[in-house]
Amino acid sequence: MQTNTTLQETDIELNTDPCADSSATTPLPFSLALTFLVAGVYFGVLLTKAQVISWIRIQEMFHFQYFHMYGVIGSAIITGALGVQVLRYIKIRSVTQQAITIRKVTFQKGQILGGLIFGIGWALTGACPGPIFAVIGSGYSVFIVILVSALAGTWVYGRLRNRLPH
Amino acid sequence: MFDWIFTPWPWYVAGPLLGLTVPLFMWIDNKRLGISSVLRHICAAAIPAKIPFFSYNWRSERWNLFFVFGIFIGALLATNLLTTPATFQIDARLQTYLASHQITQYPRGLPEDLFSWDSLFTLRGFICMVVGGFLVGFGTRYAGGCTSGHAITGISQFQWPSLLATICFMLGGIFATYCILPFIL
Numbered sequence: 001m002q003t004n005t006t007l008q009e010t011d012i013e014l015n016t017d018p019c020a021d022s023s024a025t026t027p028l029p030f031s032l033a034l035t036f037l038v039a040g041v042y043f044g045v046l047l048t049k050a051q052v053i054s055w056i057r058i059q060e061m062f063h064f065q066y067f068h069m070y071g072v073i074g075s076a077i078i079t080g081a082l083g084v085q086v087l088r089y090i091k092i093r094s095v096t097q098q099a100i101t102i103r104k105v106t107f108q109k110g111q112i113l114g115g116l117i118f119g120i121g122w123a124l125t126g127a128c129p130g131p132i133f134a135v136i137g138s139g140y141s142v143f144i145v146i147l148v149s150a151l152a153g154t155w156v157y158g159r160l161r162n163r164l165p166h
Numbered sequence: 167m168f169d170w171i172f173t174p175w176p177w178y179v180a181g182p183l184l185g186l187t188v189p190l191f192m193w194i195d196n197k198r199l200g201i202s203s204v205l206r207h208i209c210a211a212a213i214p215a216k217i218p219f220f221s222y223n224w225r226s227e228r229w230n231l232f233f234v235f236g237i238f239i240g241a242l243l244a245t246n247l248l249t250t251p252a253t254f255q256i257d258a259r260l261q262t263y264l265a266s267h268q269i270t271q272y273p274r275g276l277p278e279d280l281f282s283w284d285s286l287f288t289l290r291g292f293i294c295m296v297v298g299g300f301l302v303g304f305g306t307r308y309a310g311g312c313t314s315g316h317a318i319t320g321i322s323q324f325q326w327p328s329l330l331a332t333i334c335f336m337l338g339g340i341f342a343t344y345c346i347l348p349f350i351l
Contacts, residue, residue, distance in 0.1 A: 011307070012328065013200025013315040016226040025225045035194060036229045040236015043187060047237065048244035050180030054275025056256050062336075062343035065257040071177030073317060076185030080322030083189025098196040102323050105310075111331040114308025115316075119338020121301030123347065124294045126276070128313040129202040129306060132299075133234050137241030140276060142283050146299035153303025154205040158219035164308065 010108050010166070032096065044134050053134045055126025062123055108166050121153075172250040188322045197229065200315030202306035204234045245274075267351035280351075290350045309334070 016026070050072055051057045060066035087100055094100055122128055125146050127135055132150060135143040157164075191197040208231075210224040254275050264270070264277065271278045285291030306312040309331045311320060317335065320328020 010310040011203060011206070012311040012320055012325070013198060013203030014206075014222075014227070015197055015230075016223060025223060028228050032195060032229060033232045036232040037236040037239075039187060039190070039194075040233040040238075041240035041243065042236075043184065043233070044237035044240020044242075045244040045248065046175075046180050046184050046240075048241045049175040049248060050177065050184075051174050051275055052180070053241065054254075055277060055281070056254065056260065056272055056275050058339075059343065060257050060260055062339045063257075063260060065260055068177050072181040072184065073313070075178055075181030076318050077321045079182040079185030080188035080318055081185075081324070083186060084192070084322050087189050087192055092193070094193055094196045096195045100192050100196050103198075105320060105325040105327045107327045107330070108310070110308045110310060111316075111327050112334050114305045114310070115331040115334025116305070116338040116341070117301050118305025118309055118312065119335040119340075120342040120346065121298045121303075121305055121338075122313075122335060123339040123342035124298030125302060127302070129205060129302065130234075130237055130312075130314055132302070133201075133237045134241035135276070137238040138245040138274070139242075140281060142281055142286065142295065145286060145295050146302070149296050149299025150303030150306075151205055151208055153300040153305070154202075154307045155209045155213060155220075155303075156300075157304045157307040158206070158209060158217045159215075161219050 010106065010110060012105050043130070044137060047131055047134045048138055053127065053131040053138065058123065058126040110164070110166050113165065171248055173252070174255075185318060185322065188319050195229070198315070199319045200230075200311055201234060201237075202303075202312035202315060203227070204230050205303055206307060207231065264351075269351065293346075293350050305338070 047053050052069070052072060057066070057069055061069035084102070088102075092100070118128075125132070127143070127146065129150065132143055132147050136147065187199050191199045206220070207224040207227050210220040210222060214220040251273070254272055256272070269277045269279045279285065280291060280294055282291070286295060302312075306315075309316065311328065311331065313332075313335065316328040316331040321332060
């Protein structure tokens, strides 16, 4: 089954099977692309208005000085979890007629090692990946450097993947 | 009456509205919300270099590129249309600490003494932007997700490895805050 990856796929954020035939690209209807674009605008406005994109707010979080960021992340998780339970309970299909599924995340050492590494980067930059795009949008063009560095980090991980403990 | 639009939004408004995107994405097209994977898709599209990790069908994940482009637009709109200039609120202890490192200008929540093109070639600017950005990209992919993928989506779905990853995000951040930043700022 694993034809082009030697390691088990552990990416929670990947939605398609990486081993799938690349000629069978799922078409992206215009309506769906527009829907996700609008969802992105909604998400970006919230990140900005709630100051999640602020290095100062992230520092206040890591110094345990201000509850704000704990409140944002905590209440997002609680609301998300309630929504997921509602979806499980009512057993509907998605708008696009897909079955709604939850793919189990398996444990691997990367969640610890990669998690610690990302945490250090989060404190230094004051931005996780979503806010990087938002900060650029809010007018700080220098964050393009952070984006390019993050792309380099992702690429180097992909290059070294077979040699890292997983 | 509409003053609230222009002031910062409290956590109990923004947090639940952000969290709603998890069930929303599942309901729209059985999608998992996750932003850091976009970095992987861009690598796979631009410089796959025959690396197995980037040899997958990134075109099927194009929806996420639209989502991230939307985040960029949303921040642009919120900053230019939904924000009035005001003094940025900061904890007094953090203000004193940053002032001791000559960081005093943060009109929109980002220290402009630290995050600017001029600062890029100083030690602290280089570490915070170039090194920090690299660690964000490397660490999120090694962990298989970021704050949106693991912390919000994963924990919402009761995936314990995502809770573990989120705890490690926090531990890494606390380590950098107390053991790295004081020496480089």
